Amino acid sequence: MKKIASLSSLALILASLAPAGPFLQEEPAAVAVPVRVFSGKGFIGDLRRQDFVLFEDGQTQEVDGLFLIRRTEVEAVDGLQDFHPPTSRNFHLWFLVRSCPPQLEAVIDFLFADALTEEDSVVITTPAETYTLSGVMIRTKPREMLAAEIKRILKADIEAKEDEFQRLKDLASRLVAASYAVRGDPLSAKPSAVMTMENLLQNYRDAYEKWVSPPFLDEKKVLGLVGRAKDSPGQNLAFLFYQEERRAELDYDLMSRLIYLFPTRDRVRDSLEDLNQMFGNVPTFDVDRLSMEFASGGVLFSMITIASPDEQKKDVDMRDVSANVKLVLSTIAVETGGRAVAIEAAEEIAREAVTVLDRYYLLTYRPKNPSPEGDFRRLQVEIRGDGYSIVAPRGYFASLR
DSSP states (O other), X not given: OEEEOSSSOEEOOOOOOOOBSSEEOSSSOOEEEEXXXXXXXXXXXXXXXXXXXXXXXTEEEOEEEEEEEETTEEEEEEEOOSOOOOOOEEEEEEEEOSOOOHHHHXXXXXXXXIIOOTTOEEXXXXXXXXXXXXXXXXXXXXXHHHHHHHHHHHHHHHHHXXXXXXHHHHHHHHHHHHHHHTOSOTTTXXXXXXXXXXXXXXXXXXXXXXXXXXXXXXXXXXXXXXXXHHTSSBEEEEEEEEEOOEEEEEOHHHHHHHHHHOTTOHHHHHHHHHHHHHHTOOOOOOHHHHHHHHHHTTEEEEEEEEOOOOOOBTTEEEEEOOHHHHHHHHHHHXXXXXXXXXXXXXXXXXXXXXXXXXXXXXXXXXXXXXXXXXXXXXXEEEESSSSOEEEOOSXXXXXXX
């Protein structure tokens, strides 16, 4: 992981951080749960401990402490006095995209101009690298300069990934053309044409494997992103900018034609078998596991989708494999208190998310029936009264950290 140490160099290692989200203090274990309460779109900031009802695994718990926090300052305390809650804020910007539209740039500009404080940290993931912006940089460098540098880095990393995709599409088109050059009897075709087709097929197979291994976004990558957030102290706000993933795949008719033309060519057969297997691999997700990880990390998560152009290429299927990604992660976004929107609404959603992040209650309690370490404990928070909406994590993993 890289840290933005200066505007011209990228170095240093991100230091290990304390846990975030619902967490346990030392024995006897006290659990702290971030809770946000709204009436309409307005935050309710005058609640006391007795206004809350908190359940763990269906059992009512006694709330022994309430802390009202605005940004990084504790505004009010009710109950427990010897607890000092972590109030730092961490912004996680996940850019899994192949383009950088103006709406995306506007979100970066907004965050640096209006949202970040000098105590905040920023972790930025691009298609190529992960970078960390230190608090020292936020305090000492002009905000416009930092935003411009991040956009420059993002565009450079996007360009490197986009070059891979363009090469894949180019190889697919050239392979189609080469296949038509030997579409009759391959024995009567020029040896050079057959060799060209074989080499193109091998190159295409290698380029396709590079493009999908690892996938643009799969469960392992999502867990890695959430894991970094869980290791950050205080509150975590995450934005995933996700561009619909398309793959330039040889269509069924072309694959069948190549098998027919070259039944005895080992290189062709091996490449086609590999491709057929890779074409069938689509990212899948354990929705409940991801949901629990986001909850345990206390991550306020929003997903912003960028549409990819619907390209048409002869004998090449520009397959969209993003449907499952969008379905799963948009559901999790709503669960965490965030939203899932198209890029056109990105800045509006960013402003809403920062507003939600700014004020919250931290409720503390000691579980009546502690479960073994590693178990997921389900939480439910209610308010005595009607007309309120609540944003709170659905649970946490028990851990004596």
